[in-house]
Amino acid sequence: xxxxxxxxxxxxxxxxxxxxxxxxxxxxxxxxxxxxxxxxxxxxxxxxxxxxxxxxxxxxxxxxxxxxxxxxxxxxxxxxxxxxxxxxxxxxxxxxxxxxxxxxxxxxxxxxxxxxxxxxxxxxxxxxxxxxxxxxxxxxxxxxxxxxxxxxxxxxxxxxxxxxxxxxxxxxxxxxxxxxxxxxxxxxxxxxxxxxxxxxxxxxxxxxxxxxxxxxxxxxxxxxxxxxxxxxxxxxxxxxxxxxxxxxxxxxxxxxxxxxxxxxxxxxxxxxxxxxxxxxxxxxxxxxxxxxxxxxxxxxxxxxxxxxxxxxxxxxxxxxxxxxxxxxxxxxxxxxxxxxxxxxxxxxxxxxxxxxxxxxxxxxxxxxxxxxxxxxxxxxxxxxxxxxxxxxxxxxxxxxxxxxxxxxxxxxxxxxxxxxxxxxxxxxxxxxxxxxxxxxxxxxxxxxxxxxxxxxxxxxxxxxxxxxxxxxxxxxxxxxxxxxxxxxxxxxxxxxxxxxxxxxxxxxxxxxxxxxxxxxxxxxxxxxxxxxxxxxxxxxxxxxxxxxxxxxxxxxxxxxxxxxxxxxxxxxxxxxxxxxxxxxxxxxxxxxxxxxxxxxxxxxxxxxxxxxxxxxxxxxxxxxxxxxxxxxxxxxxxxxxxxxxxxxxxxxxxxxxxxxxxxxxxxxxxxxxxxxxxxxxxxxxxxxxxxxxxxxxxxxxx
Numbered sequence: 001x002x003x004x005x006x007x008x009x010x011x012x013x014x015x016x017x018x019x020x021x022x023x024x025x026x027x028x029x030x031x032x033x034x035x036x037x038x039x040x041x042x043x044x045x046x047x048x049x050x051x052x053x054x055x056x057x058x059x060x061x062x063x064x065x066x067x068x069x070x071x072x073x074x075x076x077x078x079x080x081x082x083x084x085x086x087x088x089x090x091x092x093x094x095x096x097x098x099x100x101x102x103x104x105x106x107x108x109x110x111x112x113x114x115x116x117x118x119x120x121x122x123x124x125x126x127x128x129x130x131x132x133x134x135x136x137x138x139x140x141x142x143x144x145x146x147x148x149x150x151x152x153x154x155x156x157x158x159x160x161x162x163x164x165x166x167x168x169x170x171x172x173x174x175x176x177x178x179x180x181x182x183x184x185x186x187x188x189x190x191x192x193x194x195x196x197x198x199x200x201x202x203x204x205x206x207x208x209x210x211x212x213x214x215x216x217x218x219x220x221x222x223x224x225x226x227x228x229x230x231x232x233x234x235x236x237x238x239x240x241x242x243x244x245x246x247x248x249x250x251x252x253x254x255x256x257x258x259x260x261x262x263x264x265x266x267x268x269x270x271x272x273x274x275x276x277x278x279x280x281x282x283x284x285x286x287x288x289x290x291x292x293x294x295x296x297x298x299x300x301x302x303x304x305x306x307x308x309x310x311x312x313x314x315x316x317x318x319x320x321x322x323x324x325x326x327x328x329x330x331x332x333x334x335x336x337x338x339x340x341x342x343x344x345x346x347x348x349x350x351x352x353x354x355x356x357x358x359x360x361x362x363x364x365x366x367x368x369x370x371x372x373x374x375x376x377x378x379x380x381x382x383x384x385x386x387x388x389x390x391x392x393x394x395x396x397x398x399x400x401x402x403x404x405x406x407x408x409x410x411x412x413x414x415x416x417x418x419x420x421x422x423x424x425x426x427x428x429x430x431x432x433x434x435x436x437x438x439x440x441x442x443x444x445x446x447x448x449x450x451x452x453x454x455x456x457x458x459x460x461x462x463x464x465x466x467x468x469x470x471x472x473x474x475x476x477x478x479x480x481x482x483x484x485x486x487x488x489x490x491x492x493x494x495x496x497x498x499x500x501x502x503x504x505x506x507x508x509x510x511x512x513x514x515x516x517x518x519x520x521x522x523x524x525x526x527x528x529x530x531x532x533x534x535x536x537x538x539x540x541x542x543x544x545x546x547x548x549x550x551x552x553x554x555x556x557x558x559x560x561x562x563x564x565x566x567x568x569x570x571x572x573x574x575x576x577x578x579x580x581x582x583x584x585x586x587x588x589x590x591x592x593x594x595x596x597x598x599x600x601x602x603x604x605x606x607x608x609x610x611x612x613x614x615x616x617x618x619x620x621x622x623x624x625x626x627x628x629x630x631x632x633x634x635x636x637x638x639x640x641x642x643x644x645x646x647x648x649x650x651x652x653x654x655x656x657x658x659x660x661x662x663x664x665x666x667x668x669x670x671x672x673x674x675x676x677x678x679x680x681x682x683x684x685x686x687x688x689x690x691x692x693x694x695x696x697x698x699x700x701x702x
Contacts, residue, residue: 001062004090005054015041019051028492029467030474031531035551037595045471061090068099077102093277094167101165110161113154116144121151122158125261126247128254152257159258160265163247164273172242173266173274180234181208181278185219188227195227208232208278213286214644217452220283232279239266287456289644293673294461295468297449297642300678302472304435305615307395310366313359314429315383316399316421317375319343325355326425327363331482332433334415335363337422342382343375353386360388368392369432371399371425377624377652393617395432396652398640400448401439402427410441410486432615436476440469441486449678451643473535476611477549480518480536481511493531498524512538515546537608544570547608550600557587558600573604618681620652626689629653629696633686637698639676647676649684649698657696659684664700 002020006013018039022032029052033045040048065086072078072086082098089095105111113122121140130136137151145151163169185204187195192202201219211219222228243262248255309330316324322339329335336359340352359365370380380396405411406423415423431438444465445453453461473490480502483491488499498521505521506512515533518524524532534551541547545555561582562569572578584597621635637649637657646660659676661669669675676682688697 001058031492038593072102097167109157113157118154122155125254128249131252133253156261159261163265164269173239176234176239183208183211184231185228191227198222213289216286217455290451294450298468302436304679305613306434307615312429313365314369314425316371316425317379319375324421324425328429332430343378368394369397369429371428372396373399401442401446404446405442493528548603550603629689637682637684639680657698659698
C-alpha cells in the first residue's frame with residue numbers, strides 16, 4: 001500500500017510510511033507538517049493531506065476486496081486463481097468488473113430465459129457454428145418456450161448479459177467513451193421560461209473531456225431541477241464496432257442473431273452502465289476541482305488582514321428596520337448597542353448623527369465597521385459625512401454568513417440575553433478585528449466563497465473545509481488566554497470537550513501563566529498537549545518561548561544555545577548578533593535536524609508575530625446603484641469570490657461584477673486563482689451592464 005501511494009504521489013516510501021505511522025498514532029496534519037519535518041522529509045500540509053486521502057482510499061479498497069471475497073466464497077465459486085486476482089486488484093472499477101458475474105441480481109430477462117432452459121441455445125449461437133439457427137432453436141421449444149421466436153429472444157437475452165459481464169466488452173466500451181464520449185444537454189419542452197438562468201445550456205454539446213467543471217455542475221443541477229435532459233455517450237457506431245470485433249466470428253445465420261444480441265447488450269446494459277460510470281467520474285473530477293477552489297478561497301478569506309485589537313463600532317445596516325449599532329472593546333466585548341435610522345424611509349439623520357458621535361466619543365472608538373449588505377452603501381455614505389472629534393477609520397465589511405452566526409448555538413451561548421440583530425452586528429465588528437477568529441464560528445458553506453458548493457459531494461467538501469480551517473488556525477496561532485471556545489476546537493489535538501475545559505479552567509483560575517499549565521486542564525493529557533502546545537500562545541509568560549511557535553519539546557535546545565553563549569533566552573530573542581553566532585550543526589541529533597532548528601531560529605527572530613498583514617482603509621467610488629454604471633468607467637474593487645471561469649468583485653453596490661478569466665490578462669489565463677486573490681484590491685473597467693439580468697461585466701485589461 002505504501003509503495004502504491006509513493007508511486008501515485010511521487011514521494012519517498014519512507015516519508016509516506018512515517019506520515020502514516022504518525023497519523024495512525026493520532027497526530028494531526030498541522031502538527032506533522034510543522035513539528036515532524038525530519039520524519040517526513042519536510043512535506044507540507046497539502047502533501048500530507050494527499051497521503052492521508054490515498055491511505056484512506058487504499059483501506060476502502062481492502063474493505064471492498066474482503067467483501068467481494070466473502071460474497072463469492074459464500075456461493076462456493078471462489079477458486080485460488082480468482083482469489084489471487086481479487087487480492088492483487090487495487091482499482092475499484094476493475095474489482096467491480098471481476099465481481100459482476102457473481103453479483104446477486106434481480107430477476108433479469110437473462111435469468112428468466114435460463115429458467116426456461118435456453119442457456120444451451122445461447123451457447124450454440126455464441127459459438128457461431130451453425131447456419132440453421134431456427135432448426136437449432138426448434139429443439140428448445142418446450143415447456144414455457146412457446147415458439148422459435150421466443151427461444152431466440154431468450155438466447156439473445158442470455159448472450160447480452162454474458163457480454164455485459166465480460167471484462168473485455170466493458171473495457172472496449174470504456175475505451176470508446178474515453179476517446180469519443182460527448183456531453184449533451186437539451187431543454188425540456190415548455191421549461192424555457194423557468195430555466196432561463198441555464199440558457200447557455202439549452203442546446204449544449206461538447207467532448208466530455210472538454211466540458212469545464214462549472215459547466216458540468218450547472219448542467220447536472222439543471223437536470224436535477226427538471227429543466228434539461230443530459231446524455232454522456234460516444235456516437236453509437238464506435239462501441240458497437242469494438243464489440244463486433246470481439247464477438248463476431250463468421251458469416252452465417254448465427255452471426256446475425258449474435259449481432260442483434262451485441263446491439264441489445266450495448267443499448268440496454270453496457271451503455272447505461274458505462275455512461276453512469278463516466279458521469280460519476282466526471283462529476284467527481286468537477287467536485288474535486290470546485291472543492292479545491294472553495295478551499296483556496298476559504299483559506300484566503302480566513303487569512304485576510306486583521307485590523308487587530310481596536311475599539312470598534314459596528315453597524316449592521318437596514319432600511320425600514322434601521323441600522324443595528326454595537327460598540328466593542330479592544331478585546332471584542334460588547335459594551336453597548338442601539339438602533340439608528342439614517343436612511344429612507346425614516347430618514348432620522350440628525351438623531352443618528354447625535355447617537356454615533358456620542359458613542360464614538362464615549363468609547364474612544366478607533367474604527368467603524370459597516371456591513372456590506374442591504375443599505376450598506378447608503379449607511380457608509382452617511383457615516384463618512386460625519387465629523388468626529390478624533391480620527392476614526394471606516395471600513396465596509398463583508399457580512400456573508402453573519403445572519404447564520406447570529407442564529408447559531410454558538411452565538412446564543414456567547415450572547416444569551418441579546419437578540420439576533422445584536423449578535424449579527426457584533427460578528428461584523430469582530431470580523432474586522434480578526435476575520436479568522438470570527439469566521440471559524442460560521443459553517444464555511446455559508447460564507448459565500450464557493451462554486452456550486454451545494455452540488456458537490458458534501459462529505460468530501462466538509463472534510464476539505466474543516467482541514468482548511470484547522471490549517472489556518474494553527475498557521476496563525478491562538479492566544480490561549482483570549483481565544484473563544486469555538487476557536488480552540490480547531491487547535492491541533494484539541495476538540496470540543498477539551499476546548500470547553502480550557503475555557504472553564506480559565507474562568508475558574510484566571511489567565512494561563514504558561515503552556516505547561518495546560519496539563520492541569522481536565523482530560524488534557526500528554527498526547528493532546530504534544531499536539532496543541534506549539535500552536536497556543538501565552539503572552540507575557542515567564543518563559544518567552546511560550547509566546548512563540550517553538551514547541552516545548554525543544555525548549556531545552558534553545559536553553560542550551562543561550563547557555564553556550566552565556567546569555568538568557570530573552571537575550572537570544574532580542575539580539576540578532578547573538579543569534580548569528582549560533583552554529584546549528586552543533587545542535588542536531590537523531591530526532592532534531594536542521595529543518596526544525598531553522599524553524600526555531602525563525603521564531604526567535606519574530607516571537608508571537610501574527611503572520612498576517614494589518615488591514616488598510618479602502619474606499620469605493622461614489623456610486624450607489626447598477627443604473628449609474630456605464631461602459632468604460634474605471635472603478636476601485638475588491639475580489640469577493642473566485643471561480644473556475646472568473647472572479648466576482650465588489651464595486652460598492654448591491655450587485656457584484658464579474659471579471660471573466662479572458663479579461664484578466666493579455667496572456668491566456670487557465671486558472672483565475674493564479675492571477676487574483678480573495679480580498680485583493682483592484683481597479684476594474686466596466687465592459688457591459690445588463691440591467692435586465694443584473695449582470696456587470698468587468699475587465700482588468702484595457
